[in-house]
Every structure is written in C-alpha cells, then in structure tokens.
Amino acid sequence: MTEPRHIILLAQYNAWMNTKVLDAAARLPAKALTADRGAFFRSILGTMNHLMVADLLWLRRFRTHPAGYATLDPVMDLPVPTRLDEALYSDLASLAADRQVMDATIGRWAASVRACDLNQVLTYTSSAGRTCARRFGDLIVHFFNHQTHHRGQATTLLIQAGQDVGVTDLVALIPDEAP
Template sequence: MNGPRHIVLMAQYNAWMNAKLVEAAARLPAAEISRDRGAFFRSILGTLNHLMVGDTLWLRRFRTHPAGYATLDPVMALPVPSGLDERLYSDLPSLAIARQVLDAAITQWAVSVRACDLDHLLPYTSSAGKACARRFGDLIVHFFNHQTHHRGQATTLLTQAGVDVGVTDLVALIPDEA
C-alpha cells in the first residue's frame, strides 16, 4: 500500500459513497429522513450531519499542517461545528450541496498529500478540549475510517427504511489489473 495513493483512493471512495447515500436518502420523504430511528445520531439526517461535522472538524485541523493544504480553504468557509451531534443542515438538499463542496475539497486535498507529510506530529485540540498530537498519517486513517463507520450506520438506517443503497464495497473502485 502506498500512503498517498491510498489516500486518493479513500477520497474517491468517500465521494462516491456520500453521493450514493444522498441519492438513496432523497428517495424518502423529508419526514422519513428526519425520523428518529433510535440510532446514535437519531435519524438518517442526523447521521449524515454527523459525518459533515466530523469531516469539517478534522479537515480544519488538517489545514494547520505545515504543508498548508490550500485545497482545504473551502472547508474553512463552512459552518464551524460546536458539537459532534450538531445539525448543521436541517434538510437533505442543503446538506447535499455542502457535502459536494466538502467532498470536492477532500478529493483535491488527497492529491496534494505527500509521503513526507505523513510522519508529521499534528497538534490539535480534541472535541473534549484535550490537547493532542498524533502522527498525521494515522489521523488520516482515522478520518476515512470514521466516515466508513458512520456511512455503514446510515446505510443500515436506509435499508431499514426500505431503500437499497446498492454496492458499497471499496473493491468496486479498485481497478482490476488482471
């Protein structure tokens, strides 16, 4: 596995899956998207909002890396989340627009990450207010893993609501070189 190449692949997977989730959710009435389904972030919309919150917080931290990553400037214009369960977007159409902006920034940023950037210790403050410093490459792995984890929850909620999201496996994006 090549670090930068893997980051680009995960960014592509991220954008692909987020588009699939938004498209699937759009097949439901707004009341169903917002309905409390007993999930950790309550609803499909709550879960999709949490993904926006987590991505925004992490990307704002990533922007402080000495490499600069100007490709993350659009993230700096998004609302700053005040809590992990904050509903930044009250409806799917507004979330979908912001999701596209965020995913475009992630995709552009991923291409700019160099192997020499990955070992840098990135200092940041956690959502709980704790000062931390972790290896940047490990934080990127967490960033993409967090997305996959919560998209799995959203996929389950959509399936329970009778909506088939379709293929969700990363292998669908990996070129077959046979």
C-alpha cells in the first residue's frame, strides 16, 4: 500500500482535514475548546495539541533517515515536546499557525520520499525510552493513521460542541478516473 504517491495523497488529506478541523474549532469560544469533554486528551485543544506533539516527535525521527530529508528542517524550529499529553499551545491561534507550518512541511517532505527509502529500517528511541528499529514505510503508515485516529476524535468532540466539519472522507481527494 505504501508508495510515494500514497504518501503525497495522505499528506494532502492531512492538510485538508486539519484546515477543516481548525476552521470548525475557530467557530467556538476559547472556553469550549479547553472544556474537559472526557476524551483521552480531555479537550478539543488537548487533542489537537497531541496531534502536534506526535507529529513533531515522528518528523524529528524521520529527519534522521539516511535520506536526510532536509525538507523537514522547519520542524526542527518548532517546540520540542517532552510528553505525549504536553500542551504545547494554550490557544488555538498559536496552534493553528504552527499547524500550517507543519502541514506545509509534511507536504514538501511527502513529495521528497522515494520508493527506495521505504524499505530501509529506521532506528529511533520511543517516547518510553526504548530503542526501536522498524521499516520506514510502515512507520509512515502509522504516522498518517495516528493523525486520522486522533483527528476523528477531535471531529467527534467538535460535533458534540455543535460544529460540523463537513465531509471527512479521503475519497473526496482521490481523482475520478472515469473513461
């Protein structure tokens, strides 16, 4: 399933959905964004913070791939998380600004991934401090799947708060190839 064109498509989907989620969140008062809604990361803002934390951790790891991926350099200027539940951003505006940088960076990185990079093993240290060595293509699948999982949670929290993000299906971005 993982090939360079899929990575590009998933990066496009990621940016599209993050924009939709952020737009829906921006229609809510700040208090509604930080209200404990019983979710794993408590609030809408907490869930969106976790997405940024995880993306930062994974992209910093991806930067160590033998291919180098200089396209990931802008990520190195963003905050360095220390915990998976860390609140890097206390307000939506600052999170949204860095999310735009992150998504543009992910898009450039996705376009730079080559098929020959995918079978290489990436060695990294997990957030639990364990040394891991996994196939890079599989880690990319996890990276995008993790985003979709938690963005789904954020979408549910937004709907519960009265904000519908609209269409969320990946198929909306897949070109129709009718004859």
